[in-house]
Structures are given as C-alpha cells and as structure tokens.
Amino acid sequence: MRPILAFTLLFILLTTACTSSTPSPTPTSNPTRTLTFTATATPLPSPTSTPKPTDTPQPTATPQVAVETVTFTTQDNVRLAGTLFGEGEFAVILAHMGMTGVDQTSWHPFARLLAERGFTALTFDFRGVAQSEGYTQYNYLVYDVYAAIQFLNERGYEKIICIGASMGGTSCMRAALDRDLAGLGVLASTLSNGDPTEVSRSELQQLTLPKVFAYAQSDFLLVITDMRFMSERAPEPKLVQVFPGSAHGTNIFNTESGSQLTDLLVNFVEAVRSGSPLPTP
Numbered sequence: 001m002r003p004i005l006a007f008t009l010l011f012i013l014l015t016t017a018c019t020s021s022t023p024s025p026t027p028t029s030n031p032t033r034t035l036t037f038t039a040t041a042t043p044l045p046s047p048t049s050t051p052k053p054t055d056t057p058q059p060t061a062t063p064q065v066a067v068e069t070v071t072f073t074t075q076d077n078v079r080l081a082g083t084l085f086g087e088g089e090f091a092v093i094l095a096h097m098g099m100t101g102v103d104q105t106s107w108h109p110f111a112r113l114l115a116e117r118g119f120t121a122l123t124f125d126f127r128g129v130a131q132s133e134g135y136t137q138y139n140y141l142v143y144d145v146y147a148a149i150q151f152l153n154e155r156g157y158e159k160i161i162c163i164g165a166s167m168g169g170t171s172c173m174r175a176a177l178d179r180d181l182a183g184l185g186v187l188a189s190t191l192s193n194g195d196p197t198e199v200s201r202s203e204l205q206q207l208t209l210p211k212v213f214a215y216a217q218s219d220f221l222l223v224i225t226d227m228r229f230m231s232e233r234a235p236e237p238k239l240v241q242v243f244p245g246s247a248h249g250t251n252i253f254n255t256e257s258g259s260q261l262t263d264l265l266v267n268f269v270e271a272v273r274s275g276s277p278l279p280t281p
Contacts, residue, residue, distance in 0.1 A: 065115040072151040074127070074143045081131035082124035082148065083108070086115025090182075090273045091157040093148050094123045095168025097188070097249035098138070103130040106165075106250045110262065119269065120157065124148055126168070139194030141167055145175040161269055163212075164189065165249035166223075173199050173230075177206055183272040185265060188215040188249040190226040204233045210278060212239040212268045214261060218246035239268060241281040 068084040083104060092114055094107035104123035111121035126144050128136035145162060152160055162172035163185030170193050176184045177199065184207065192198030213231035215223060231240040241264050243257040252261050267279045 063116045065112055067112075070122075070151070072124075072147050074140075074147040076140065076143055078127045078134040078144070079132065080124050080127065080144055080147060082122055082151070083111070085111040085121040085123075086119055088115070088117075088119040089157075089159070090118075090269075091120040091122060091152045091160045092269055093145065093152070093160060093162045093164075093172070094121060095145060095148075095162065095164030095172055096123070096126065096129075097164075097166030097168055098126075098136075099166070099248065099251075102250070110253070110265065113262070113266070114269065117266065117270070119273070120152075122148055122152060138167060139197050141171040141193055142174045142178075142197040145171045146179065149175060149179050149181075159273070161185065161272055163187065163265065163269075166190075167193050167197075169249075170199070171197055173207070176209060177203055181209060183210045183212075183269065185212045185268065186214075186227075186230065187252075188219055188223050188227065190222055191230065199230075201229070201233065204230055205235060207234050210237045210268070210272050212241070212264065212278075214239075214241040214243065214252075214264060216243045216245050216247050216252060216257075218244075219248050223248070237278050239264065239278050239281055 065085055066087050070082045070084050071079055072082065073079050081104075092111075094104075094111055096102055096104050096106050104125045107123045111123050114121040124144070125132040126136070126141055127134035145164075149160060149162070159182045161183035162175055162181055164170070164172035165187040166189055169186040169189030170191065172184060173186055173189065174197050175181065191201070211234055213227060213234070215227040217224070219227075231238070241261075243252055243255075243261065245252075245255055245257065247255045247257075252258060264281055270276075271278050
C-alpha cells in the first residue's frame with residue numbers, strides 16, 4: 001500500500017472514532033404538577049322576609065293598693081292586729097274562720113281585690129290568733145267585731161259591710177243586730193258561738209239589711225242545718241248561694257267554685273254601695 005493511501009485511511013478511522021460519541025441522554029424534564037381546583041358553590045340562603053313584629057298586648061297595670069298595718073283594742077282590753085287595704089269611702093270588714101292555721105291572711109287576696117275596686121277592706125286576727133293578743137274565747141268574738149267597727153268609725157267610715165266565714169260570720173251577724181251596718185255576709189256559719197256571740201231564731205227577722213248567705217252543700221252537718229235555716233228565715237233583701245263540694249268557709253276560694261264565690265261577694269258589695277237591688281247569683 002502506498003504511504004499516502006495508508007495515511008489517508010488511518011486519518012479517516014481516527015476522525016470517525018472521535019466524532020462517534022455516545023449520544024448524551026435527553027434530560028428528563030420534571031413532570032408538571034397540574035392542580036385542579038373544583039369550585040363548590042355554597043348556595044346563598046334564599047332571601048326571606050323578616051316578619052313584622054306583632055303588637056304584643058301590654059299587661060294591664062295593677063292598681064296600686066295602699067296597705068296599712070293597724071291595731072285596735074276591744075271593750076275588754078284585748079289588742080287586735082289588723083290590716084287595712086285601700087282608701088275608698090265604703091268599708092268592708094272581713095272576719096276569718098276558726099280552723100287550725102287560719103288567720104286574717106285567708107281574706108287578704110279578696111281584700112286586695114276590693115281595694116282595687118275602690119273599697120276599703122279591713123282584715124284582722126281574732127283574739128288569741130296570730131298577731132293578736134289574748135286567747136281564743138269564741139263567745140267573746142263579737143267584741144272583736146265591735147272593735148273593728150269602732151276603729152273604722154273613728155277613721156271616718158260610716159258605711160260598713162261585715163262579711164265573715166264560720167265563727168267570723170256568726171260574729172258579724174250578731175254585730176249587725178247591735179250596730180248600724182250597711183250589709184252582712186255570712187259564709188258557712190252557725191247561729192251561735194256561745195253567749196253573747198249568738199243569734200236566736202227569732203232575731204233573724206230583725207236582719208233587714210242586705211245580706212248574702214253562702215256555703216258548700218256537703219259542709220259540716222251543723223253548718224248546713226243552720227245555714228239553711230237562716231237563709232230561709234232571714235227577710236229580704238238577701239242572696240243565697242250553695243256551692244258543690246265540702247270546702248268550709250274561705251276554703252271555697254281554693255276550689256273550682258272560687259271565682260264564683262268571688263263574683264258573688266263582689267257583686268253583693270257593689271250593689272250595697274250603689275244602693276241597687278241585689279243581683280241574682
């Protein structure tokens with residue numbers, strides 16, 4: 001082989017070896033992270049119309065009632081505790097019954113009601129009861145009612161109604177024969193607490209003032225007997241009401257007939273004050 005040809009071949013081989021390099025790897029591209037956002041639309045609350053405020057009835061204002069704690073003394077020097085409700089020109093004495101635990105407070109709700117209607121109401125504890133002095137003497141209870149009447153007279157009251165339950169009713173009835181009263185209420189009473197607090201059968205005819213008699217149909221036998229007799233024999237004007245059940249005296253206020261008894265007594269005192277005929281129960 002000629003030297004020039006051999007050299008040329010050697011040059012070609014070297015050139016080829018130098019240019020035939022291993023292809024460089026294609027750089028791996030970082031994968032593109034595609035973030036997909038799903039838009040969840042929160043529905044807006046549908047517009048609602050704001051209800052118009054309704055007119056709320058305003059509570060009726062309870063009339064202010066003047067309440068005064070008082071004391072007065074009986075003709076036999078027993079000091080009694082009482083409560084005076086209201087400042088009306090017409091007065092009502094409310095005498096309590098004699099059951100255990102009962103005192104003038106048994107009449108307080110009704111006394112306040114009367115005061116709201118323009119009356120003056122006087123409640124008191126009989127002798128030997130609650131805040132009053134002395135000890136219980138049933139036959140002298142009329143003296144306590146006399147003292148209540150005198151107390152009101154000294155305060156300037158001329159028109160007075162006396163309403164009593166049980167022994168209180170008997171005491172009011174006796175006082176109505178001996179004092180000038182405008183009206184009388186007898187609630188589940190008997191004719192006698194013992195002399196002088198008693199009324200004879202013949203004396204019933206002298207009770208010509210307006211009267212109301214009320215009792216429960218199944219009360220104590222003596223109460224039923226005497227109440228029937230006095231309500232039949234007493235002259236007009238009078239109201240007579242017999243309630244169902246066996247509740248005694250002011251306990252009727254705590255029964256289903258309570259509102260009926262309240263209406264009966266309120267209508268009675270209203271009629272006496274106005275000089276109107278007594279209403280039908």
